[in-house]
Amino acid sequence: AFPTAGVAGAAMAGSVRAVARRFLSEYGGGTAGRLKALDAFLLYVLLTGALQFGYCLGVGTFPFNSFLSGFISAVGSFILGVCLRIQINPQNKGEFQGISPERAFADFLFANTILHLVVINFVG
Amino acid sequence: YLSVGPRLRLEAALSFLLLLAGAQALVPSHRLAARDLARLRAVLERPFTDVRAAYYSIVGLSSLGVRVADEKAACKFIKSHVDSSSVESLFYAAQSIQALSGCEVTISNETRELLLAAVSEDSSVTQIFHAVGALSGFGLPLASQEALSALTARLSKEESVLTTIQALETASYLSQQADLSSIVEEIEDLVARLDDLGGVYLQFEEGIETTALFVAAAYKLSDHVGTEPAIKEDQVIQLMNAIFSKKNFETLSEAFSVARAAGSLSQNRFHLPVIVVPDGAAAVSHHQPVLRLQVTNVMSQLLTQVSVKLDQAKSVSSKATVLQHLPFTLSGDFFELNFMSVKPASGYYDFSISVDGDKRFIANKVELKVKVSTEVGITNVDLSTVDKDQSIAPKTTRVAYPAKAKGSFTADSHQNFALSFQLIDVNSGAELIPHQTFVRLHNQKTGQEVVFVAEPDSKNVYKFELDTSERKTEFDSASGTYTLYLIIGDATLENPILWNVADVVVTFPEEDAPSTVQSKNLFVPKPEIQHLFREPEKRPPTVVSNTFTALVLSPLLLLLILWIKIGANISNFSFAPSTIVFHMGHAAMLGLMYVYWTQLNMFQTLKYLAILGGITFLAGNRMLAQKAVKR
Numbered sequence: 001a002f003p004t005a006g007v008a009g010a011a012m013a014g015s016v017r018a019v020a021r022r023f024l025s026e027y028g029g030g031t032a033g034r035l036k037a038l039d040a041f042l043l044y045v046l047l048t049g050a051l052q053f054g055y056c057l058g059v060g061t062f063p064f065n066s067f068l069s070g071f072i073s074a075v076g077s078f079i080l081g082v083c084l085r086i087q088i089n090p091q092n093k094g095e096f097q098g099i100s101p102e103r104a105f106a107d108f109l110f111a112n113t114i115l116h117l118v119v120i121n122f123v124g
Numbered sequence: 125y126l127s128v129g130p131r132l133r134l135e136a137a138l139s140f141l142l143l144l145a146g147a148q149a150l151v152p153s154h155r156l157a158a159r160d161l162a163r164l165r166a167v168l169e170r171p172f173t174d175v176r177a178a179y180y181s182i183v184g185l186s187s188l189g190v191r192v193a194d195e196k197a198a199c200k201f202i203k204s205h206v207d208s209s210s211v212e213s214l215f216y217a218a219q220s221i222q223a224l225s226g227c228e229v230t231i232s233n234e235t236r237e238l239l240l241a242a243v244s245e246d247s248s249v250t251q252i253f254h255a256v257g258a259l260s261g262f263g264l265p266l267a268s269q270e271a272l273s274a275l276t277a278r279l280s281k282e283e284s285v286l287t288t289i290q291a292l293e294t295a296s297y298l299s300q301q302a303d304l305s306s307i308v309e310e311i312e313d314l315v316a317r318l319d320d321l322g323g324v325y326l327q328f329e330e331g332i333e334t335t336a337l338f339v340a341a342a343y344k345l346s347d348h349v350g351t352e353p354a355i356k357e358d359q360v361i362q363l364m365n366a367i368f369s370k371k372n373f374e375t376l377s378e379a380f381s382v383a384r385a386a387g388s389l390s391q392n393r394f395h396l397p398v399i400v401v402p403d404g405a406a407a408v409s410h411h412q413p414v415l416r417l418q419v420t421n422v423m424s425q426l427l428t429q430v431s432v433k434l435d436q437a438k439s440v441s442s443k444a445t446v447l448q449h450l451p452f453t454l455s456g457d458f459f460e461l462n463f464m465s466v467k468p469a470s471g472y473y474d475f476s477i478s479v480d481g482d483k484r485f486i487a488n489k490v491e492l493k494v495k496v497s498t499e500v501g502i503t504n505v506d507l508s509t510v511d512k513d514q515s516i517a518p519k520t521t522r523v524a525y526p527a528k529a530k531g532s533f534t535a536d537s538h539q540n541f542a543l544s545f546q547l548i549d550v551n552s553g554a555e556l557i558p559h560q561t562f563v564r565l566h567n568q569k570t571g572q573e574v575v576f577v578a579e580p581d582s583k584n585v586y587k588f589e590l591d592t593s594e595r596k597t598e599f600d601s602a603s604g605t606y607t608l609y610l611i612i613g614d615a616t617l618e619n620p621i622l623w624n625v626a627d628v629v630v631t632f633p634e635e636d637a638p639s640t641v642q643s644k645n646l647f648v649p650k651p652e653i654q655h656l657f658r659e660p661e662k663r664p665p666t667v668v669s670n671t672f673t674a675l676v677l678s679p680l681l682l683l684l685i686l687w688i689k690i691g692a693n694i695s696n697f698s699f700a701p702s703t704i705v706f707h708m709g710h711a712a713m714l715g716l717m718y719v720y721w722t723q724l725n726m727f728q729t730l731k732y733l734a735i736l737g738g739i740t741f742l743a744g745n746r747m748l749a750q751k752a753v754k755r
Contacts, residue, residue, distance in 0.1 A: 037692040044683035048676055055672045059664040102748035109744070113713060113737065117729070120721050 035085060042081045049074030069123035076115045084108040150361045152487050153324060154368040155399050156386050156423050163371070164386075165190060167379040172198070175205045179216035180380035186223040187340075187387030188423065199227035208235050211242045215254035218261025231262050239264070245274045249287040252278060253294045260297035268299040276306060285328055285338075288314055292341040296348040304349055311342045312354040318363075325369065326362035336367045336381035343388040343395075352394045357486045360395050364422060390421040396484040397422055398430075400477060402492060403458060409497040409618055410551050413464030417492075418457060419479055430481035432459040437494070440472040452477075463494065470498040470549060470556070470616040498549050499619045500556055500612055501525075504585075505545040507626055512538050529626035532605065536631035541590040543578070543625070547612065555584040558614035563588045565599075565606040565628065574598045578610075592632055601632040702746035709740030 031039075049071060056067045087096050087104035096104075156164070168185050172178040178201060182192055192198050202220050207213035214235065221227045242255035243266070252275050259266045272295070279291050288310050295307040318326045318335070327335040346353040355363070368386075373379035389397060403416035419427045432454075437447040446468050452459035463473075472495055479488040507529055508520040523529045535541035543563065547556045561578045574595075578588040606628050613620040663669075697703070713736050720729040 033691060036690045037687055040683055040686035040690060043686070044679045047679035047682065051672070051676045051679070055676070059668060059672075060662070062661045062663060100752055102752045106744060106748060109710070113733075116717055117720075117733065120717050121726060123721060 032090065035089060038081060038085050038088075042078060042085070045074050045078045045081060049078065063124065065122055065124045069119050072122075073116065073119040076119075077112065080108055080111050080115070150324075150358045150487070151490055152361050152364050152397060152399055152422075154365045155420075156368055156382075158424050160368070160371055161188070161424060164188070164373065164379055164383055167373045167376065168383060169193065170376070172201055172205075175202060175207070175213050175216045175220075177376055178202055178205070179220045180376045182220040182223045184380040184383035187384045189387070189425075192224065195224050195226065199224055202227075203229060208232070209238070211239060211251055211254045211258065214239060214258040215261070218258040222261045229262070231264065236264055240266075243267075243271045243274055245277045247274075247278070249275065249278050249282050249290055249294075253290040256294045256297050266298070268302040272298055272302045272304065272307075279310075285314065285317060285330055285334055289334065289338050289341045292338075292345045296341070296345040300349060304345075308345060308349055308351060311345070314338060314342075315355055315359060318359075320362070321366070324362065325366040326359055327366040332367055332370050333378050333381045335363060336385035339363055339367065340381070340384035340388045343392040347393050350393070355395070357395070360389075360397060361487050364389065364397055368422065386423050390423045390425065392484075394484055395486050396482060397487045398427060398479050398485050399424075399487070400432075400479060400490045400492070405495070406475075406492055407495040407497055408463045410464065410499070411618075413462050415461045415463050415475075415494060416458040417452065417460075417477070419459065426457055427481075428454060428457070430479050430485075433478050433480070434461060435476040435478055435489075436474075437463070437468075437476075438474045439469070440474055440493075446473065463496070467552065468496050469552070469554060470496050472496075472616075495616060497616045497618045498551055498556075500558065500614075500617050500621065501548050501550040502610070502612070502621065502623070503546050503548055505625070506543070507533060508542045508544075509533050509535070510540045510542050510589075512540060518542070523625060525621070526623055528624050532627040532629050534629045534631070535590045535592050536629075537592060537633055540592075541628055541630075543588040543608075543610075545578075545586050545610070546584065547586065556614075557584065558612055558617060560611060560613035560620075561586055562611040564609040564611055565590075565630075566609065567602060567604050567606050569604055570602060572600070572602060574606075575611075590628070590630070592630060596632060599630065599632065603631045605629050698750075700747065700750065702743045702750070705743035706740055706747045709736055709743055712736050713740060 052067065052070050052074060056071075061067055084104055084107075086092060087099055087107075088101040099107075165185070165188065168181045168188075170177075170181070172181060178198065182198060185192055199221070202217050206217040217229075221229055236259075239255045239259050242251050243259075244252075247255070252271065256266060256271055256275075275291055275294055279287060291307055292310060295304045298304065317328065319329055320326055328338065342353050342355065367382060370378070370382060373382065389395070399420050399422065401418045401420060403418065406415065408415050417432065419430055419432060421427060432452040434447060434450045434452065436445055438445050447463070447466055450461065452461045454460075472493055475492040475494050477490050477492055479485060479490075502525045505523045505525065506520050507523060508518040510518045521529055521531075521533075533541050547558065547561070548554065549556050557580060561580075563576045563578050564573060565576075566573045576588060576590075576598075578586045580586050608625045608628050610621065610623045610625050612623075713733065716729065716732050716736060724732075
């Protein structure tokens with residue numbers, strides 16, 4: 001059983017890498033540029049939020065309101081970005097008949113304004 | 125026990141019921157004592173300033189049974205100061221003239237017409253009251269039935285405590301032939317409106333002046349119609365307590381109202397409160413065996429045509445009845461009873477006393493606490509030094525009060541000092557247990573003093589023992605010669621005792637002796653308390669937080685790189701006005717966020733945001749619509 005496990009493990013590792021490579025190629029080819037730009041933005045927001053959280057875990061929660069404010073800004077922006085991505089994806093056009101991409105973008109801006117109004121109020 | 129007959133049992137039951145009745149009835153707590161009367165008279169005897177003041181003074185003093193000093197001058201003052209065109213002024217003049225003797229005045233027809241015209245439904249209750257009072261005071265005829273109907277009609281419109289009281293007094297001037305029962309019923313309604321304060325006082329929320337005027341008016345009307353006022357006995361006492369609790373009279377009208385209330389409560393046909401006043405403190409002793417009481421009315425006028433009886437005298441401590449059904453004898457102004465004739469033991473006794481003689485008496489069953497004092501004698505005083513090992517027999521010295529023992533006694537590590545004595549009642553020979561039996565040891569050199577309590581044993585012999593090893597802490601281990609005093613005291617003793625009995629040399633083992641005797645001074649400044657300010661929160665070092673700030677901004681860099689890699693560009697940027705306005709507006713909104721963080725509050729921000737947001741929205745709408753069209 002021992003040599004089989006090693007081969008299977010190597011095969012598994014290889015299959016994971018193959019899956020990843022396949023995913024990346026499909027993604028690169030099949031996704032519109034606009035969506036890829038949005039995805040980059042989402043990745044940025046994610047990293048920012050994660051770093052904030054890591055700082056809080058490492059150094060302490062003082063001042064707590066500032067941490068919450070920043071973290072919620074990250075989380076909220078991420079969620080709104082995901083909403084926007086879903087709405088402007090041409091593949092989902094069937095489900096969002098009445099909402100044009102422009103309308104979705106306007107909604108995104110409006111919601112972000114309210115979110116950041118609250119965030120700035122709370123950051124202290 | 126064998127001879128307890130049914131008659132005695134009935135008497136016991138009756139006296140028990142009497143005691144209960146006495147216990148439930150309220151006792152007056154305030155009255156017009158001589159000093160209060162003098163103060164009241166001083167206020168009322170001030171020189172008149174106007175007719176109203178004259179009315180208050182003259183009628184007030186007459187209620188107290190006092191004549192005005194100079195009646196002729198008063199009469200002249202009223203005649204010269206009355207205003208014949210004012211119903212109120214005429215009322216004051218008429219009532220004052222009625223109270224003065226030998227003061228005559230003639231009333232002109234105009235005045236009479238004015239007064240009669242005022243008695244109508246168009247005048248207020250106060251005006252009707254003044255008019256009726258003036259007509260009655262001047263002795264002028266008055267149509268009682270019409271006045272009554274005008275009064276009742278007016279009263280139903282002006283419903284207040286003061287107007288109702290005025291209506292009561294108005295009705296007392298009207299003839300009895302008119303049916304005054306509707307006004308008499310108002311007394312009961314007014315009593316219901318009184319506020320009960322703690323079960324002791326009863327007064328109107330308008331104040332004591334109103335309450336006093338009510339009492340005067342209610343009894344005046346009741347005497348006039350001959351029906352007992354609807355005021356219960358307890359309520360009369362509570363009213364009394366409230367009215368006579370006022371000892372300082374700021375205004376003349378206050379003094380007037382209290383004087384009238386006092387007058388009506390001491391002279392009416394139905395309720396006469398009596399007050400039983402003991403002579404000095406209610407205490408008897410061998411030197412003063414007689415309990416003396418005075419019986420007065422609310423104005424401190426002596427009532428001697430009454431019979432005062434002791435229903436029961438019970439000892440407070442043993443609850444045994446010592447005396448029953450004994451009358452007091454009248455001697456001059458006082459009612460006396462020789463209590464010491466039954467040889468009571470010293471202590472406190474509850475006396476239940478009843479005053480009879482007039483059906484109108486109220487509060488005539490009182491409870492009085494009487495103290496019986498006696499003198500104490502100390503006997504069998506033995507001072508001894510007891511050997512701890514009990515190898516040597518104790519040396520006992522007997523001392524007689526008030527001599528001091530010769531020689532001194534020692535108390536040290538192998539000898540204890542002991543004191544024993546007995547306390548007896550000098551007059552009866554019974555053993556006494558006073559409240560204070562202290563043994564005080566006073567250090568002659570340092571001024572230190574230590575006090576112990578001597579306790580009685582089962583045979584009522586007081587014992588005190590000084591053991592140096594046990595009592596080290598009380599003495600602070602200070603050896604030396606101490607003077608021993610015996611202190612005997614009690615509320616019922618006439619001769620408290622402070623007796624220097626002996627000198628005691630107390631020696632403590634050397635190692636415990638303090639270097640100096642520190643007097644425990646309680647009044648030195650205490651150590652200062654430093655205020656601990658709130659510690660600020662622990663923060664990470666600035667380096668760490670700065671590093672993290674830079675770190676958090678790094679994903680932005682990554683974003684820009686990714687965007688460039690993806691190929692995002694702004695090549696499609698059209699310079700249409702709406703586009704420019706939109707982007708400027710949006711940038712301004714972001715700038716507003718920064719300014720909000722640093723300076724503004726929410727309200728100001730919302731105001732600016734509304735403006736900027738509106739512009740941005742319109743421009744953005746236009747821009748996106750154009751974009752959609754292009755697509």
